[in-house]
Each structure stands twice: as C-alpha cells, then as structure tokens.
Amino acid sequence: MNFLAWLSPGRWLLIGALLAALVLGYFAWADHIGDVREGQVRAQYAKQAKAVDDARAAIAPPIAARQEARQEKIRTVFKTIIKEVPTYVSINDCAMSPGFRVFHDAAANGEVPDAARIADAAAVAAPDVANTVAANYQACHTNSARLTGLQEWVRAQQVLKAPP
Incomplete structure (x- = not known):
C-alpha cells in the first residue's frame, strides 16, 4: 500500500467530515442528556410544589370552619x-344631646367633630344609642x-417549607 495515497485530498476531506460528524454528534447527545436531566429536575420540582400546594390548601378549610x-x-x-336593650335601657331614660350625636358620629367616622353641626342635629333616644353602641x-x-383567623392562617402557612 502506498503511503502517499493516504495523503490524497479526498481522504482528508472524508476524515475531516467524519471527525466533524463525531463532534457534532457528541454535542447533540450532550445537549439531549442535559434536556433529559432538566426535565427530570422540573418534574421533581413540580411534584414537590404540588405537595406543598396541597398541604397549603388543606390548611384553609379547618381555619375557615373555626372562623x-x-x-x-x-x-x-x-x-x-x-x-336585651329594652331590659337595661328604657325609652324613658334621658335622651342624649345633639352634641353627643355629632360627637359619636364624628368619632365613628374617624373625623374631628364639627361644633357647627350641633345646631342641625336632633337628640337621640337612649335605646337608639345603646343599639348603635x-x-x-x-x-x-x-x-x-377575622384578624385572628388571618393570623392563624398566616402562621400555619409559614410552618410549611417551600420547595428548594
């Protein structure tokens, strides 16, 4: 066999093409393996996330029932x-002054009372005041x-660990 025959350009081209095909095949295989592993990790994460979501969803109904x-x-x-208001507060009890009504309404609305409104306000019967209070x-x-229930729910949620 002639050694110089191996140096012909056609053979080098064939060898280069084979090497390029091997390198490209290796990178395609490595990319595929990476995709498979990523899919496995995603599936594991989804399974863990579903378990945490199910645990979190299970927390709400008992808290809602207690609430x-x-x-x-x-x-x-x-x-x-x-x-029981009529038992404790009689209609004959002293009516509250118009100033009391203005003061109470302003306090209930979180406002500073306006003294000018006293002139337009009517007196309030004691049973009405008791009912309003x-x-x-x-x-x-x-x-x-409601706040206590919300705090209970938040504390129960904090106990659960989020998936990594």
Missing part, C-alpha cells in the same frame, strides 16, 4: 345583647375575629 364558628357565635351573642362593638369583635 365561621367564631363569627356565628359573635352574631348570636350580639343578637341577644341587642334584644352594641352594633359598633359587634363590628369590632367581628373584625377582631
């Missing part, structure tokens, strides 16, 4: 309190219970 029970108790208690306290207790 609804608290709200129902507050409604029942204040319905009873408002029903009870309704305001009911709203306060309702908001307090």
